[in-house]
Every structure is written in structure tokens, then in C-alpha cells.
């Protein structure tokens with residue numbers, strides 16, 4: 001395999017750590033995505049099912065103030081979910097977590113769409129000093145998922161509000177159309193508070209007192225065991241097309257586009273367009289554009305043309321975004337450049353939650369063999385005690 005092998009159907013390439021190609025030159029990512037598509041994960045004509053789910057949700061929640069909770073980022077996907085749910089008369093509690101990286105455009109989008117679609121909005125401001133200390137710690141640590149601080153805060157706050165308000169339905173903007181392919185090599189679950197706290201313990205400078213953290217047991221054991229939430233992704237039951245959604249939202253509530261997937265956050269913009277490609281040799285546009293190819297919404301030629309353009313077209317804009325970042329987190333330009341040159345680390349170089357350790361262990365063929373032997377309950381008990 002040459003070092004620059006690229007899929008002949010999508011635009012995933014060997015910059016992904018984990019990738020293989022079949023005899024047609026099709027990569028494992030688009031092969032798997034197409035299988036899921038054929039299995040019905042995305043139903044472009046699912047309006048009847050969409051209505052049925054919303055009707056069930058409204059019936060179940062008829063005596064309550066809200067039918068569901070929705071995380072509002074100011075991005076296209078969650079905004080379009082609010083637009084759709086409003087059309088079906090769903091009463092939404094919107095939660096926005098302000099982690100200090102909002103762009104004025106995304107703040108305007110949030111305000112406009114909540115007004116227009118009757119979303120009751122709560123804005124949770126993460127304490128800025130703690131947030132920036134954590135973000136700085138992540139940057140210094142050199143782990144690949146640097147979006148964890150804002151993503152963890154988002155999940156912790158969303159679930160906390162849902163529990164406090166007795167809300168059982170969560171609306172998500174997750175969708176097959178633009179997210180069917182996600183690179184595997186650099187992902188790490190942002191819900192892992194053990195990893196987050198360990199990274200902060202090693203590189204943070206001030207204690208985290210008010211930063212929203214949800215413990216591992218609540219996320220990985222209590223919530224799944226109680227089955228207290230039904231998570232629903234409406235965009236997988238309609239012919240969702242991001243480009244069309246932007247036009248519709250713009251005409252309907254004045255929504256403005258901010259230029260790329262998840263770029264409604266000023267940190268995510270720098271992270272995806274500079275830190276990830278430079279330090280981790282990963283261009284996240286590949287997975288996103290490949291998803292759109294699988295969805296039939298973009299040609300491979302257009303995706304390649306997009307990738308030929310540098311993520312930051314304008315060096316002055318990059319410089320401005322770097323300055324903004326280092327000023328906020330408290331790094332000098334020399335420290336920033338030095339850390340960018342340092343070897344990346346893995347999340348697993350730090351402590352990870354016990355559920356992650358357990359799931360890794362259970363993938364070991366020897367462990368699976370031992371557990372498969374009948375009457376070996378003691379083996380399971382030992383494993384539980386260890387992990």
C-alpha cells in the first residue's frame with residue numbers, strides 16, 4: 001500500500017490510521033456506510049414514522065411542560081432539528097452551553113431560531129477561567145480529541161437539565177447524511193470524565209470547581225441501565241441535505257452559515273483546520289466530504305477540489321485565530337509553536353474510565369475464551385473486581 005492511497009469511491013485515504021481497501025479500491029469506511037444505508041439507517045421518506053414518533057412523544061409528555069430537550073449549538077444540524085420539531089408542534093427545552101468559543105454568528109443564529117421556533121432556551125455559561133485552564137491543559141497534553149472540554153460540558157449540562165426537569169426525550173442533530181463516516185484513529189469519547197480529570201490534574205493550573213462534570217457511573221451505567229432517555233434523530237427520517245437546510249433556515253429565520261462543519265465554535269475552527277492537520281495529520285474534511293459522497297449529495301470531483309484548497313485560505317485569518325486562542329488560554333506564541341511540534345500523545349496515556357478498560361479487555365480473545373467456558377462465574381467476578 002503506498003503512503004498516499006486514496007479510496008476510489010470516497011475521499012478517505014491512508015492519513016487515517018485504520019483503513020483498508022477491497023479489490024475495487026473501496027475503503028472500509030464507505031463500504032460500511034453503504035451497508036448501513038442499505039440496511040435502512042437513513043430513510044429519506046420516513047415522514048410517516050417521523051410523525052408517529054413525535055405523536056408518541058407528545059402523548060407521553062402531555063402533562064409536562066416540555067416534550068423533549070434539545071442541545072442548541074448554533075450549527076446547521078441542531079437548528080434544522082428545531083425547525084422540523086416545531087412544524088410538528090413539539091414543545092422544546094433548548095440547552096446551549098457557552099464554553100467561551102461562540103462566534104457572534106452562532107449566537108445570532110441561536111437567538112433567531114429559538115424565537116422563531118418557540119424553543120425555551122437556557123444558556124449555561126461554563127466558568128471561563130476553568131474552561132480555558134482545561135482547554136490549555138488539553139493542548140499541552142497533546143491528545144487528539146481537543147474538543148473534549150466543550151463536548152463534555154455540553155453532555156453533562158444537557159443530561160443534568162433533562163434529569164432536573166424530568167424530561168425523557170432527547171432530540172439530536174446527528175445524521176447519516178453528513179456524518180455516516182467518522183475517522184476511527186483519533187476519536188475518543190468526550191463523556192470520559194476520568195480521562196478529562198487526569199489530563200487536567202497533570203497540566204491544569206487552577207482547580208475545577210464549577211466546570212460541569214458528569215461522573216463515569218452516571219454516564220456509562222445509571223443512564224443506560226435505567227433507560228430513562230429516548231434519544232431521537234429526526235434528520236435520519238427525512239431527505240436531509242445540509243445545503244438545502246441552510247437555504248431553508250436562512251429564508252425562514254435569518255440563519256447565517258459560518259463556513260464548515262462544526263465551525264460555529266472558534267476553537268473547533270482552529271482545531272479542525274490547523275491543529276488536527278498540522279499536528280495529527282488528520283483533515284476532518286475528508287470524513288465529512290466522504291459522508292456527503294455516500295449520501296449522493298456531493299461528487300467525488302467536487303470533494304477533491306475542496307480538499308485541494310488549504311483549510312485556512314487566508315494566512316492572516318489563521319494568525320488571528322491562533323492569537324485569539326493563545327490569549328484566551330494563556331500561552332505565549334513560542335509555547336504554542338513548541339507544543340505544535342511535540343509528539344502527539346494518546347488518550348490512553350492517561351487514566352481512562354473503568355467501563356472503557358472493561359470493554360477493551362473483553363475484546364481480548366483469551367479473555368473471551370475464558371468467559372465462554374460454562375460455570376466459570378468466578379472468572380467474571382475476578383474481572384469485575386479488577387476493573
Ligand SMILES: [Zn+2]
Pocket residue numbers: 007008009010011012026027028029030031
Ligand atoms: Zn471509501
